[in-house]
Amino acid sequence: MTTATQNRPLIMVTNDDGVLSLGLQQLADALAELGEVVIVAPDRERSAAGHSMTLDKPVRADRIRSNCFAVDGTPTDCVNLGVHGLLPRQPDLLVSGINKGSNLADDITYSGTVAAAMEAMLMQVPALAVSLDLVGLVDVPDFSYACRYARHFSQQILLNGLPSDTFLNMNIPQGCPKGVRLTRQGKRVYDNKIEVKRDPRGRDYYWLGGNQLGFVRQTECDCGAIADGYVSVTPLHLDLTNYQSVKQLSNWDLCLL
Numbered sequence: 001m002t003t004a005t006q007n008r009p010l011i012m013v014t015n016d017d018g019v020l021s022l023g024l025q026q027l028a029d030a031l032a033e034l035g036e037v038v039i040v041a042p043d044r045e046r047s048a049a050g051h052s053m054t055l056d057k058p059v060r061a062d063r064i065r066s067n068c069f070a071v072d073g074t075p076t077d078c079v080n081l082g083v084h085g086l087l088p089r090q091p092d093l094l095v096s097g098i099n100k101g102s103n104l105a106d107d108i109t110y111s112g113t114v115a116a117a118m119e120a121m122l123m124q125v126p127a128l129a130v131s132l133d134l135v136g137l138v139d140v141p142d143f144s145y146a147c148r149y150a151r152h153f154s155q156q157i158l159l160n161g162l163p164s165d166t167f168l169n170m171n172i173p174q175g176c177p178k179g180v181r182l183t184r185q186g187k188r189v190y191d192n193k194i195e196v197k198r199d200p201r202g203r204d205y206y207w208l209g210g211n212q213l214g215f216v217r218q219t220e221c222d223c224g225a226i227a228d229g230y231v232s233v234t235p236l237h238l239d240l241t242n243y244q245s246v247k248q249l250s251n252w253d254l255c256l257l
């Protein structure tokens with residue numbers, strides 16, 4: 001191995017849309033210019049898997065080609081397997097995506113794409129989640145702008161590192177972005193409707209995941225950036241504490257009588 005090869009960054013790529021998804025393949029190709037890319041991704045779609053981890057059954061990884069593993073687990077499983085088992089060393093960067101559909105505001109807590117980046121951050125691996133906003137049903141999305149921004153931000157992370165306990169959640173609007181905004185996590189409005197249908201045997205079944213009715217306009221929020229046609233980059237961390245509420249709760253009588 002030459003010195004040049006040894007110095008090439010090791011970049012792990014994963015997602016929650018599955019190892020065969022177009023967004024993942026195009027992302028891996030775009031990042032190959034920056035370093036050695038290893039794909040460790042779920043063998044099927046695991047969207048909305050959140051930060052779930054498989055603890056009750058064995059997890060298998062099939063090497064389906066050089067530097068590409070298909071895992072019968074969640075995105076979080078993939079990051080664990082990749083970092084602690086399949087990769088030759090700790091990666092210099094993990095990039096998750098490119099997800100087919102945005103991951104904004106409250107949605108990020110459901111997202112397997114974002115959870116994979118979060119898991120990497122917990123392992124001290126710099127991480128970036130990338131999602132493409134899609135309006136309506138799109139069979140073959142155009143990932144080209146998302147790839148360019150993913151590569152650019154990956155390069156920035158490799159050059160500058162990230163603040164501690166921080167990873168980036170990037171969303172790209174449809175079409176040519178007007179620019180980039182550094183944003184905060186916004187607030188969605190859902191209708192929370194559950195669809196009830198009846199199966200051919202006469203039993204009711206339910207379809208979850210109501211429509212998104214929009215978002216609450218807040219200064220510099222991620223939803224606003226996408227609605228305005230800008231790339232949204234939100235630095236995230238795992239501390240979900242509501243610090244403002246601590247004062248209010250401290251007025252409670254917290255002790256058992």
Ligand code: MN
Pocket residue numbers: 016017046047048099100113
């Ligand atoms: Mn997905």
